[in-house]
Amino acid sequence: MTKEVYRKGYNMIDNFMLSLEIMWKGMAGIFFIIILITLIVMMLSKIPSQEKDNN
């Protein structure tokens, strides 16, 4: 199965298989970015600050 086939979009099953690849890569990518942001926010909140506000 070559990328050329996907590109032309001739085959529904090929497109479906490619969509599954997009699904796992996409969800993994979103989680990667979000987890990275979460960790940095958690680290930031550990750094003491003089000026605080509540929400």
Added chain:
Amino acid sequence: MDFLVLGILAITPQQIVMYGIGILLIYLAIYKDFEPALLLPMGFGAILVNLPASGVLNQTLAGIGETHGIIQWLFEVGIEASEALPILLFIGIGAMIDFGPLLSNPKMFLFGAAAQFGIFFALSMATLLGFDLKDAASIGIIGAADGPTSILVSQILGSSYVGAIAVAAYSYMALVPIVQPIAIKLVTTKKERRIKMPYNPSSISKRTRILFPIIVTFIAGLVAPTSVALVGFLMFGNLIRECGVLNSLSDTAQNVLANLITLLLGITISFSMTADAFVKLDTLLIMCLGLVAFIFDTIGGVLFAKFLNLFLKEKINPMVGAAGISAFPMSARVIQKMGLKEDPTNHLLMHAVGANVSGQIGSVVAGGIILNLLTKML
């Protein structure tokens, strides 16, 4: 005097259908309060662009040549050429969002990722229905529950269904109070819906609030460069809000800018609602797939919360996971209402708001990642 009836005689059955759709959108906006700021301009625009030889579209007139129509010009300049309208709207959205409830409860970030599952599920379903990958991805992004992101991604991918996608995205955002409770009840038990979550927010420094939009821009921009326009402008708006020295600009972005762009965006997007582009079986399929995307976003968020509960001592009410979609603040309100219905002492609002604003970030990141993946694969 034939010229007086030429317009009436030129009306096609498809255009009559579009008048009906236009009036329906106006009705939903005015009488049902379904996203009126967008659906009303779109509904009225749908009528404008479907009048025979409409002056809001470019026309070639005998003896004069080509004349320019305002809606077509707005579309070509504001969306087709630069995607300026949806992107500029993100400045206003960013300025409106208070990330405080999320920053004080960072684990809620995760639901903003999990509740994007519906995008990819709908994308796969669309390929099975015969849509090519670009159109399938454009349809899937309806699940971002974020109108500007849906318009931007489908426009960049060159989908011919931008109008239908915009209508679906905004319609289902308005239908969140109906769609989400059904989907949540499908995958939760009464006992799970009654889980109480104490709210003990940690205090947030001004430094964290200022650094947050800058850090998010760096991370999203470096990992998914195509998301920079979306994330960057969202975070730019938020930085204006949080910096504390641009209150006037923040106020303008939240009100004047957001209102002006919303007004123009609705009527501009109606350019893609001409009868020949809209009255198709595909439009119905897109509406169905949009619903699938919203349902599976909700289910994705709920199931992820249930998964986390396997490892957590302090359980999360799985309904909070459903608030990870970007439809803000409707989704958070729905979760609060459902929580109170199950147990009048169960207040989930602030947790749900945290997940909900995380969904704002998750949806734009998802849009950027889809663009990134597709441009590499195609």
